[in-house]
Amino acid sequence: MGKDLSLYVHIPFCERKCLYCDFLSFNAEKSAMERYFRALENEIVRCAEDFEDYDVKSVFFGGGTPSFPDQDLICRMLQTLGERFKVAPNAEISIEVNPASAITDKLLAFKKAGFNRLSIGAQSLDDEELKRLGRLHDSRMFYETYENAVAAGFDNVNVDIMSALPGQSLTSYLETLSKITRLGPKHISAYSLIVEEGTPFSEMELDLPGEDEDRAMYHETKRILSESGYHRYEISNYALGADETYECYHNKVYWRRGNYLGLGLGASSMAGNIRWKNTGNLSEYIKTYTEKKDKECPSDQESFIPPAAEDIERLDEKAQMEEFMFLGLRLVKGVSMREFRRQFGKDIFSVYGDVIDRYIASGHLQVADEEGEVFLRLSDEGLDVSNTIMAEFLF
């Protein structure tokens, strides 16, 4: 993927934060939002210069709630991206929307601006569960949004759902799951709830499903979705059909360690084996990209690292190998042994032989041959406990 690039654009605004959310988002005055988008536009312009040789294969607008601000602001960002970057004609261009704010006008505007993939945050179709999560929408609003999206011409739609929610039973989860499969979106993301520190949920007494029930939800997800024609290509992502047509290209870039540029507040980037993150401080971000002066860049720093970058990490070979393994194993297909040798000039067994042997013996890893290429991947049991296995690949 040498000269390929993906772009992530962060929209840090929400009407209201959900009780479990620990992403970078907040509500803001209209004027503050406008200032943010002006800065974002400047950032796009500035960064594009450093990546003019790259072909942009995917764009992802995430949040926050990209459907919350005025749609003209969002569409203008995409337009600027198209003008400044070399966006491939067949590029996957996704935007996340929330059923509470994705009214028909907006969906039409998004479609017209060039977005070709829509990701709807349904989470659940049980109204009680949604209420407990602090979501702004109910199941009726989700259905409306879904219908409107299809009507607006979105063919490639993803629906996000969550398991292990407070008060959720296996029955209610399966009901949500089967209702969604009946709609037949091209892609389904199925995550489990994690109660993160610092969120309101972490302070609350939650009636969370027990371990066995949680595990049953997880296993039923795979069973029901494959019966409905979906295949699992990544730990928590499913695509309709047997081939990769509807797999999310942008998602896979992260696991394959492709180059991606994060634009906007707190967005993460990876290019040339360097990782960095934009500042998460809104006023600092706005200040950095509002002052119209020439780009200042410390002389010892690669020119493409933007001025508001933080946590700059140059990955040495060991770190690259670690990432190759723990990111690659998130894909059901696994990691290619040939690719490992190509990138690092070493046999994968000479580096990770012990770990691989141990977990093959325990049945958590397996070796598979796909059209002459040998892959190492997590077995079904291994996928269940992926973190434990992945941690073993750290030095």
Added chain:
Amino acid sequence: MDQSKIRNFCIVAHIDHGKSTLADRMIEKTGVLTLREMQNQVLDNMDIERERGITIKSQAVRMIYKARDGQEYTFNMIDTPGHVDFGYEVSRSLAACDGAILVVDATQGVEAQTLANVYMALDHDLDVFPVINKIDLPSAMPDETKEEIEDVIGIEAHDAPLISAKNGINIEDVLEAVVHRIPAPTGDIDAPLKALIFDSIYDSYRGVIVFVRVRDGIIKKGMKVRFMATAAEAEVVEVGYFGPGRFIPSDELTAGDVGYFTASIKNIKDTRVGDTVTDADRPCPEPLPGYKKVMPMVYCGLYPADSAHYSDLRDALEKLQLNDASLFYEPETSQALGFGFRAGFLGLLHLEVIEERLEREYDLNLVTTAPSVVYKVHKTDGEVFDLTNPTNLPDPSEIEYMEEPIVNGEIMVTTDYVGAIMQLCQERRGKYLSTDYIEQTRAILKYELPLNEIIYDFFDALKSRSRGYASFDYELKGYEKSDLVKLDILINREEVDALSFIVHKDGAYERGRKMCEKLKEEIPRHLFEIPIQAAVAGKIIARETVKAYRKDVLAKCYGGDITRKKKLLEKQKEGKKKMRQIGNVEVPQSAFLSVLKLDNTD
């Protein structure tokens, strides 16, 4: 110095009766220190002591007191530990004194350790006079306390100073009483040097600093001295007195003095506490009677958490032994824990204190195995040996019988809790001897107890069942034949030597079950099921299972924030590093410690 103007004494008291506070006030009143220099408690300068409110390490301090008779007196106050476990240290400190001040709390009266300490002082022929402390508290009963001292201990108390060390009330009375009631030393200054080592510390610049009480003769710079027990000789580099918190060099120490000397001694084993120092060129004919040799009562394995720190642990133990002669250790190896030491202690508190000192002062991370007492194993071939490590127990077929140490225990308790404490002693295989009422509301219960029943959590249980009112003292009675078995713990079917211990047959099931339960809580879930079993002679008597870990939560890895994901995995990996690998099971260090505290009231 004129011996008639010297007073060498110590303060003895039950824990919390105000010994250290009184010492501070006396130092203050004698003006050796300005108020500003005063630390909160000058003598208790170690962190652990301060936190626990007990004094571990003997220290001495010199003060100059101008008495009411217009004369200036030199007081050498030697601090002593207050806990029964440290009887040995008390003993060697007392040997350096001529008298003792007994501090009794006017609200508590005479306690078990008050008695133990007074008797020890009287054993050393010290003159003891009492001081009644905390008289300013509303619940103080000074008259009753005086009466109790006379009735229970049998020393005169009618003119005992009534003081409040905390608020500095009547401290002068104590200082005057020291002048009049503590005898002056009576050494022969012209005789050959004869000095008793009562403590020593190691200083990386000066070598060993030896604390001495000079009985006869003079010790001064440049002189060649001999340590009579080890026959080592050295040239004195510096002599001096103990200022509060520092050393004050002087020209010489003469008969009756308490002070220190250095002689560039690098080998700490040359200077044994209890040994006699004499003049190498004009030695005294006989050494002073040595201290009572004490035997460790409790043994346990000490292992560095990180095996790379083995030599650090060895060095630290060597240094600690220098001023804690009662600490014993020798190298041993465990399959589970690698290279370490088997260490012997006076009691469980002593063990805990050493463990804490190793961790705090020497920055070591330790794993301790279950403490064990010394058993006598009589083999069928007639051989008898002392067993200090349960792992070394021979096959049952080779054992004729075993004996275990029994102690005579005295528990002082308010009458409200007599029932609860008797119940506890019963549970611990105690043999009831008698109940003596020292007052209407307080009794001394006497029991014979197997030592291995009190080394785990007896003190904790005693305190919790008496709401802190009971105190306990014991001394070794001897060995008795007992029906003992070795209890083994198997983790994932592999025997863990560090967790084996000897237990009475009747208690094996109960303890095995509790160990398994505790380990189940401590051992994290693995990708496979882990049986935890307790076994006696190869027969499983209890079992728990750590269920297999079968599912992660699926985090959304949002917007390509890989760093966050990696941090999560690193944390997971880091947690594993802190564990001990036993077979293919990772056992946290804390598991080895947790099995030491199995509270019976759970």
